[in-house]
Amino acid sequence: MVIQWLKQTSKNARIAIAVVLLLVVIALIVIYRSSLPTSQIYANMGNRAERLSTLLSAESRWLAHPVSHYRLTVTYSGAMWAGPDDMECVQEVEIKDEQQINQFQNTCAKMDVYLQRYFASPLTVAGLFSKIDHDLTTLDSALWMQCYGVTMVEAAYDTDLGYLTSAVYTRVPVSPDNLGPETYNRLYGSSTSSSCLTNEPPIPPKITVGLTVLP
Numbered sequence: 001m002v003i004q005w006l007k008q009t010s011k012n013a014r015i016a017i018a019v020v021l022l023l024v025v026i027a028l029i030v031i032y033r034s035s036l037p038t039s040q041i042y043a044n045m046g047n048r049a050e051r052l053s054t055l056l057s058a059e060s061r062w063l064a065h066p067v068s069h070y071r072l073t074v075t076y077s078g079a080m081w082a083g084p085d086d087m088e089c090v091q092e093v094e095i096k097d098e099q100q101i102n103q104f105q106n107t108c109a110k111m112d113v114y115l116q117r118y119f120a121s122p123l124t125v126a127g128l129f130s131k132i133d134h135d136l137t138t139l140d141s142a143l144w145m146q147c148y149g150v151t152m153v154e155a156a157y158d159t160d161l162g163y164l165t166s167a168v169y170t171r172v173p174v175s176p177d178n179l180g181p182e183t184y185n186r187l188y189g190s191s192t193s194s195s196c197l198t199n200e201p202p203i204p205p206k207i208t209v210g211l212t213v214l215p
Helices: 003-009 013-034 038-045 050-063 113-118 125-137 142-148 181-188
Strands: 070-076 088-096 099-106 150-157 163-170 206-214
Touching: 038 050, 050 125, 070 125, 125 142, 125 150, 125 163, 125 206, 142 181
Parallel strands: none
Antiparallel strands: 070 088, 070 206, 088 099, 150 163, 163 206
């Protein structure tokens, strides 16, 4: 009966149902993470825990008053590779029910395949949330971090709607504070020796976001 009902339902209705289900799933994830004890999160994430909490609060604001139709402009800027010159590219799209329906420009498409890892996908508010979540919670290898540091994200969000407005990346030395005591002990224990390459990889580019609500 469910399959027959889906066949009889219009395409727009099916898209609307899919969007609602997606929002419900995201809301459940936010509620679950918010319910975890602060001490447990800190033990595994250290100073990144507070930034994750800020992200979850921003997601909650967006879910409380989601914008169904908007224009999104995302600018990536910085030394995207190990050169002295800064680079910049822009993606500008129209979004309806968290689906891209129009692209105004995408100068990031001409960037090297290696650099595509820096760009949000899908290019929506939800996609940007997912990127920041990933960058906050995903660690590089133990040796990589020991050599070059822990990648940290300082993100800012719109005070009313909650969408990402900017994200700046830095690297800080490995420590119990920056990784969380449990994670630090699991990765390093009492060993701190390492053999590193001389060329330090570039820091991910700064992200700047503009959003225009459309009728």
